[in-house]
Each structure stands twice: as C-alpha cells, then as structure tokens.
Amino acid sequence: MFNIALFGAGRIGKVHAVNIHNHPDTKLYSIVDPYVEGANQLALQYNAKIQTIEEAMLDPDVHGVCIGSATDTHANFIELAAQNGKTILCEKPIDLELSRVRDCLAVLAKTPVSMLVGFNRRFDPQFKKLKSQFGAGVIGKAESLLITSRDPSPPPANYAKASGGMFRDMSIHDLDMARYILGEDPIAITAHGSCMVDKAIGEAGDIDTAVIVMNFPSGAIATISNSRRSGYGYDQRMELHGEKGLLQAGNMKEDLVQHWGESGCVSAKPQYFFLERYEQAYIAEWAHFVDVLAGKATPICDGNDGERALVLAEAALESMQTGKTVLL
Amino acid sequence: MFNIALFGAGRIGKVHAVNIHNHPDTKLYSIVDPYVEGANQLALQYNAKIQTIEEAMLDPDVHGVCIGSATDTHANFIELAAQNGKTILCEKPIDLELSRVRDCLAVLAKTPVSMLVGFNRRFDPQFKKLKSQFGAGVIGKAESLLITSRDPSPPPANYAKASGGMFRDMSIHDLDMARYILGEDPIAITAHGSCMVDKAIGEAGDIDTAVIVMNFPSGAIATISNSRRSGYGYDQRMELHGEKGLLQAGNMKEDLVQHWGESGCVSAKPQYFFLERYEQAYIAEWAHFVDVLAGKATPICDGNDGERALVLAEAALESMQTGKTVLL
Amino acid sequence: MFNIALFGAGRIGKVHAVNIHNHPDTKLYSIVDPYVEGANQLALQYNAKIQTIEEAMLDPDVHGVCIGSATDTHANFIELAAQNGKTILCEKPIDLELSRVRDCLAVLAKTPVSMLVGFNRRFDPQFKKLKSQFGAGVIGKAESLLITSRDPSPPPANYAKASGGMFRDMSIHDLDMARYILGEDPIAITAHGSCMVDKAIGEAGDIDTAVIVMNFPSGAIATISNSRRSGYGYDQRMELHGEKGLLQAGNMKEDLVQHWGESGCVSAKPQYFFLERYEQAYIAEWAHFVDVLAGKATPICDGNDGERALVLAEAALESMQTGKTVLL
C-alpha cells in the first residue's frame, strides 16, 4: 500500500482523490492545499491528514505525490519532491516557461525519482485501442493523422492570458498525442488561428479557433482542429489514415438511447467535458502511476514529453504570428 | 426490346412506368386504365399507346403485362394474360380470397406463362445482402428472425375492410419475407393484435398493432412486429440471429447529415414510405422480370408464394381470433 | 458510514465488494462465505472481518447485508436479516419455488426491514434514460416493447436444471423489465421455445432460444427475444414504440474505435457479459441501496417485484408446455 500526498484539492485534485482511494494499492494519506476549507473537506471524506508542503515532502511515510495544484507551483513541487525521493505524478504543464521547465527537469535528472506527466489522453481507452491497432499493423504505415479537439464552451477571456494561450493550454494535449500516436517528432509545424468565439479572447491577445499542421520525417502529416467552443459537448476524435485503411476513434456519448420521431433520430451529445470523457483515462493513468511506484513500469509520459509538447506549442505560436512554417 | 402493357396508371403504376422506360430492354408500349385522365397523362409522358383490356391482351406486339390495377382485378387480368401468352408481373395480392387465388393459379398452371408476384421486398438490396450473407454461411444455422415493419401513418379506417385487414394487407409482406429468408415453411403461427393507433380501425373490425410468431421445422422462430403508424417514417428492419452471430439490415435514412448541437445529435428519419424505401427494389424487381421475359430466369416469387403468404395471413387472423396457436 | 456484511465472496460478491468500498458512505465490514479461501482473500483486500452467518446477523455494528450467496440460501438469509433488523440487498431470485418466496416475503412483511431485490437492469443508465424519456411523454402512450436479451455463450447443460430453467434464470430479468418499463402488469403471456444452441440443454429438459409475448391492459404488447448464445457478446437492447415515435437503447460496445479497410468497417463487439455491461448499473444499484439504508428512498424493486417476475416466468413455462396463452 502506497501513501499518497495530494497537492491541490480542487477540481482535478478531487478526481485523483477518488482514484487514489478506489485503487487497492494506494491510500490517500494527506492533502496539501492553502485553501483550508477544500482541503479539510477532502481530508474528512477520505480520512486523510492535512499537511503543509514541508510536512508532506519530509514525511517518510509519503511514497508518492500527486501534483494537481496551480500551474505556477508545479515546478517547485516537482523539485522538492524529487529532492525528497517521492515518486511524482504532475498535471501538465510543468511550467508555462520553457526555461523554467528545463531547469526543473535538470533538478529532477540529478535524482533517481520517476515522474509521470499527466497527459491524460494517452490513457484514454479509445486512443489506446487506436494506437495498439496501429502498432499491430492493422493499417500499415501511417500517412495522415487528424485530431479534432473542441471544448464545450470557452473559458473567461482573462483565463486566456493566465493559461499561456490556446496553444500552450489546450492544443498542447493534441500536440502530445500527435507525437505519441505517430511515434515520431515533427520536423515542421504550421499554425493558423482565428478569434471566432469570443471577442474578449481576441482582445486579450489570444485565439479560440485553430488549425495546426505538422510534417513528420516519415512523410506523415498531422492536422489538429481546435476550438474553444463546440456547442455540443466535448469533441474528442482522432482519425489515423494509413496505407491499408483508417482507424477512427469516436466520441463517447452521454448515453446510447435514440429517439426516433417527427424531427428525426435524436441521440445524446458527447460527454460534457474532460471530467466525464476522460474518467476512465484518469483511472488508467493512476493505475499506471501505481505501477511506476511499484517499480513495475517507467512513466509512459515523462518530463521530456512535457518539454517537447511545450516546444511545439511555442513553435505553433511563432508560426501563426509570422505566417510561416517553423522548422524544428 | 420487350413491349409492356401497363395495367393501372396509379401510384404503383407510375413507379413501374419509370422503370419500364429506364430499362434498356423494355418499352412502355401501352397503358390500360379505366381512369382516362391518368392513363392519358402517362401515355403522353412516355409516348405510349392507350389500350383497352382486350386490345392489350390480344395485341401480338405486347410481350409482357405489368398489373398494378385495383386488387379485385388482379386474378382476372392474370387469367387473361396467361391465356394470351403474356409474361406477367402482378402486384400482390393475387386476390384477397384464397379460393379465388387457387382458381386463378389453376388457370395459369395450364399455360406455359411465367408470373412474377410483386413481393418487392425480396428485391431490396439490404435484404438481398442479408440473405446472401446467410446463404454464404456467415452466421451458420438460423435460430431467430426478427422483422420490424411499421408504416409511417395509418390508412383511413375504411381502407381496413377493403384491404382485407392488417394481416392480409400489410403483414403479408413480412410473412413472405420470413419464408423467403429462412427458406422454410412454418409449422405453427401465433398472432397477437391490438388497436392502439386509431379507434376507427378497431370499430371497422381491424387492428393496427401486431406481433406474429412463427415456428419453423428447423426450430428457428420468426417474430414480426407490425404497426400501422411509426411517427418517424417507414421502419423496415430485419435481424437474423444464427449460431455464429447476427445479421442486421437497418433502415435507409433520408440523408446522412448529422447535426450536433444543444439538443443532441440529430440525424434524418428513415425514408418516408415504400416508394422511397423500395425504389431500388422496384428497379431490381423490374430487371429480374426482364430476365424472366428473356427466358434467362424463373420468377423468384411466383403464384405459389402469393398463395402461401395468404394462407399464413389467414392463419394469423385465426390465431388472433381464437387466442390459440394455429398448426399448419 | 454504514457497515455492510457481504454474504457470498464469489463473482457477484466481488462486484458488490468493490462498490461497497468505493462508495463514500459504506464500508465493507465483514465477509460471510463457507468457502474460506475466497472469503479470506476478499477480507484481506478490503481490510474486512470474517464472520459466520450468526455473527453477522447478530452484530449490532452491521447495518446492512448484501446477499450474493447461492440461490438456495437467499430466502433463509433474508428471513434472518429481517428478524435482526438489517436492511437487505438480495440478488435475484429470492427462491426458485414460488411458495418459498411467498413464505419468505410473509416473514419480511412482519418486520419494518426494507429489501432491495437486485434486478440490476433497472439501474442501467441506458434503460433508465429510456424509461425517463418515456415517462416525460417523449413518445406518448406505449404501444409495443421489444426486448432483445442474449447471453454471449451457453452455460453448461447441468446448470439448466439447477438454475430453474431459462425462463426462471434468464428471461426473468426481461419479464421484470417489461413490467418496469411499461408500468403495468400483463394480462396474458405466450411463450415459444427451442433448443438450438446445445442439444445437452434440451436433453436436460430446458430450452436455449425463446420468444415471449405479453399483452397488457393498455393494449400494449411486449415481446422478449432470448438466446443463451449470441456469438458476439452480451446483446442487451430495448425498443419502446409509442404513439409519437420510438425509443431505442442500444448495446454498449467494448470500445468506439472503427477500422475501415478492405473487408469493410469493423467496430467492437458489445461488452462481453453482465459484469462489463452492467458495471454502471451495479454502482447505481448500490447508491440506491445506500439511499434506502439512509432512509432517503424506498426500494425501487422489492420482494413483490421478485415474486411477480417469478409468477411470469412460471406462466411462460406453462404456456410453452401447453402451447396456449396463459391468462394472468
């Protein structure tokens, strides 16, 4: 049984808390969050301790840390945990600044500690099935990949700046998935953006609609279609076209009931947002982290993957701003 | 090129007129219909003659007759055509009275004339694919067959009586399909009916909702689910379950466009009614009839099939009225 | 926090153990099972006690019992639990003999104890959505209900006798769902059966393929199509046709990935069997039971529902054996 200190008792922290509790090999040992009320509530529910950052980092009974706190705390917590020998699961991003990411990873590299970066989509059963079918040669060599990724509704405009912009905040998942699915790093990236959803987002210097094209050494081309607002839930689809056919991962719908009537055949929307759509992914991510804790696995997405995705997000931004393809 | 005399210039006559015209080997030679205006209009459109019954039957240039006139004329026209050596396509039913059907078939049997009975669904590409997959052994031995067949909206109640009732008028197609798909004749039939759609239909002594169960010598069980009113178009589906899996023929929708929005994912209804749903079936039926005319094929549904389906419809009626299974 | 004693550490007991553990308001307090090894393993995993029947029944710290033991123990355990004031969740059936069911329910009725009978499908999110849409008037008055229910593969023939036969063991779920969805009790039942899947099942006096038709006071007709072997996973579908359209609950597939290639478009099979298909249903069932424990709800399926379903199963058997409709 591994004892886990959870940093962050917010929305994503609660997701991890459930999974830590439900997994037969982990215990939600302590909660660390400056927002006392949220921390207490979670601690009560799971019979966990409240700890300060220092207490958790120095507590020899803590085996692993789960970092789901504010983005600007991630790098510090990673460094502290690494220096104290705690195995790390950290939500993306490591940091919004590439230089800070690199410094942090340098600290980590001097320790034997493993870190799993929370690119949750890598653990989604649909995308894993697609990747395993591809790996099994079902469609032969990859030729083009199309990722559709749309949020149900836009965040407040002021979130735009804080989050690092659409590419760093949202597209970064898709950039990671393109690398992961194809198993190569792109050699060129071209990005196009528009502000179509909310003027205030544009005024804050961000976009809400984007298309990103990446060229890979094998000749394969990946296209990402992003929007901050779908109007019909969380649209998360992937199509991988290869020499022998197509693999297509569709949306998970809220239910499978159809109503056939005067206005046609009506079925449910895709599941609303990431908490619903990636519920199974978070469970699988946690199970993988337990394997890492147990020394049975190395992280399938680590600090390097976190850095690479950020490099791509910055290159996409440069491409959009300059109107030119960026060679990598 | 075969010259065709078309008996009946109504709704179904017009369907045949188009197909006769479009087929490279047939010509719409003449129209026979007591309703002069309709006949003239069709004759004008296709540059066809107007003929009386006698003229058409005696005209040596007429090679085939297509009988799409009122039900109570079918048997007479079949007999005349047979006696005059015209190859026959006759819409179902041959007659609503089994004894008249048998007399008519006896007359036909004394001639060398071939007759195709218009059980249009046998020619539907979906059901043909299902049957051919079954025939190819894809699901092994048949175990249960489920036919769903619902009209978009009920006919006027007075049609109920004229049409011979729901079993003779509507279910008869499904009874024929069960025999055709399974390739056996049932040994028992049990029918259940309700008047749910229109009280006037019940007052006219008919039903509008039915379930018919048939047992076959092989042990296979067929179930037919019928309604005079779907509320969402023409529902024509079939499922054949066998020892190695399931074959399922779905509805043809009006189009394949989906709208994903606030109220879910909306797609089109099934095609409205038999003219739309079985457009391809009527074309294939005509092509088969041309093969019969050319001596290249024998009818895949003949007088015997017409008689058998009527026998089943009457047995279903008896079962419903007595509340007992009828052994055949 | 409610302490639960779990009777039965087998396949279904393990499902409940997970849900008891994961629910924030219940604790897996003790395991009762004569098979010591299985009991110990489960107790170890969840840090639960091992108790004898008597210890659990008499332990004042046990608030509720979850009965997932062998069928022939259910009635006894229900009586003991009722007499000791423990809230009960009991897997179906209460007993295979109707008289024993009635005796047991009479004992229960003399106590204030609530019992939830585990008709798990009532808690399936798909069927709940269908029922709630129907209840909201989306399709108006119900006219016909079609339940398709096929197991992935047949049980051993000797299970046939022990289980009480196909109607009592398997169809009983569908009989319950027909009552539940339509909200009425049938007035007549007609059943047809065949042995198509495994001769040994027939030799043991049972069937493996069945169609059951029920007539309801409203005029609605329900049809159940059952098979012990689908060849493609667990087929669990429902169609409710009403005056304004159709509600259709489809199968849950193993995943949503499609492969488009030379041999067509291939997607996953339905989830394999009830543990997978009804995983969410078992979670929801447990959540409902916690509400019953907490006095916030009365059981949505109780002893009476268990008895009614068994009455229908016996009537179906009588109908099949006599070849006649059984009036209820």
Add this chain to the structure above:
Amino acid sequence: MFNIALFGAGRIGKVHAVNIHNHPDTKLYSIVDPYVEGANQLALQYNAKIQTIEEAMLDPDVHGVCIGSATDTHANFIELAAQNGKTILCEKPIDLELSRVRDCLAVLAKTPVSMLVGFNRRFDPQFKKLKSQFGAGVIGKAESLLITSRDPSPPPANYAKASGGMFRDMSIHDLDMARYILGEDPIAITAHGSCMVDKAIGEAGDIDTAVIVMNFPSGAIATISNSRRSGYGYDQRMELHGEKGLLQAGNMKEDLVQHWGESGCVSAKPQYFFLERYEQAYIAEWAHFVDVLAGKATPICDGNDGERALVLAEAALESMQTGKTVLL
C-alpha cells in the same frame, strides 16, 4: 423535349447518357466521339445519331451540348457551342491552363449562352442538405470546415502529369466545395503535400497525400485532407463547425447490413468511387441543367467558378513548393 448532343462516349459520357435518357424532358439526340466503336454502341443503345463535331454544332435541332470528352478539347468545344447558341454542360476542368480558361470564358461572355460547369459534388444530396441546413442558420456563423476526400486507389503515375497534378485534378473539387459551402472566397491558402502512396507518383513530380488550409475573410478556416488511396473505398466527408454546433455529412456505404460476430461488428465500406457515390449528384446535376435549358434557372456553378477553383489549385501548388502561405 430538349435534344442533347453528347461529346464523349467514355466513362463519364455513359453516366450522362443514362441521365439524359431517363429525364422526361431530354432526349439523347446524338453522340460525338472520335472513338467510333464506343460512339456506335451508345448510339445504338439509346437510338441516337452519330454526328461529327461540326454537324452537332451546326444542327439547329441540337439544344444543348454535354461535354465529357478529353480535357484538352473542353475549351474548344465550349467556344464552338457558345458561338452556335447551344446551352452547355461541361465537365471540369475548362482547361488545365489558366490563360486558356480565361480566353475561353471571354469568348463565352460575348454570347448569351449559359454554361454549367460539372462540379458534381455541389449536387450531392448530402452536401446540399448540409449547405441548406447551414443556410437556414442551424449552426449559426461558420467557424471551421473540414473536408475529407480520398480516392479508393491511386491512378497510374503517368496520369499524374497529364492530369495537371493532384491539386488541379483532385483537390480542385474540394477547393470548389469550400468556396461553395462557406459562400466566400479565401484570402490565404497554405498547402502541404507528401508522396506516401506510390513512389512513381513522386518521381513524376506529383504528390498523393495533401493537407490544404484556407483562411476566409469571416475568420473561418477550411481544411482539406486528401489522399489518392484510402484502402476502403471513396471517402467523401464534410464537417462544418459553427457557433451553434456541427453539421456532418458522412459516407454513403455500399449497404446497411451489419454482421455481428466473433471479430466484431462489420458493416460495408463506403461506395467504391465517384460513379457510385455521386450517382444521385449526376442525376440532380442533369435536372438542374434541364432547368437552365428551360430558362428556369441560372447555372449554380459557371465558368467563373471553374476559373476560381483553378486559381486556388495553382496557389496551393505554389504554397507547397515555396513552403509559404499564398495570399490571394
């Protein structure tokens, strides 16, 4: 009744011949084709004349010409037909050279003759439904358009050069559809290409895999995903995402039969190629042309549309070759 002279008795000529014959208001009057055997066969089948170019152009009984001959004859035939007052339906492209297209259109512009350019996809019922739903405001303002267009298998490499390359030959349809669906002309185009399918195509200086991104004045972004080889039939899909949701036009499958078995759920591939997929589009295109002939409609795609699509194809080529976005 309009008399039509058909130029070209090849594959596409035969498609038009059927539709000319089947339409109640047109007659296949004559065939013009230097390949005598093909011309004779078609003439015999439809009881049409054989004419030389001059005879057809000068024959006062010819009301319209349908040009389905070799690409390098199109511009000449258009000019001749225009000068002789024949209404024109011309297959795309008008010519592979933009200057020749412009000269030809200048000649046409001096006459009162109407010309319909055969961008067949504009007449496809699926895409028409999508466009009409968009026009009706179902999804509000357009934000992103995604066109997937893949041929079933690649043409011979030597076809690459003759056809003007992938953008001029294949993508041109998609470039036209993007303009048509969005109702705007793009202001920038960026293209990416790869040779993944057949090395010989690359050696001939062409590509077989492409992604094209277009920016529109409204801010909308269109993405085209092309391949010369799908491995699963003709993949022709479109997704239009707007402020209130998504409109999605799916593939037409060869049939709607599904086989559920051990290896999953197998359904049919998309229809094989353009003759099957766009059969209804060609019929609708012809019906529209008859309306143009009758003075009831103006062509929904004319010479200007043909020219615009070619301009976009050339700009796409320039973008791919220079690695830069081309501003229009």
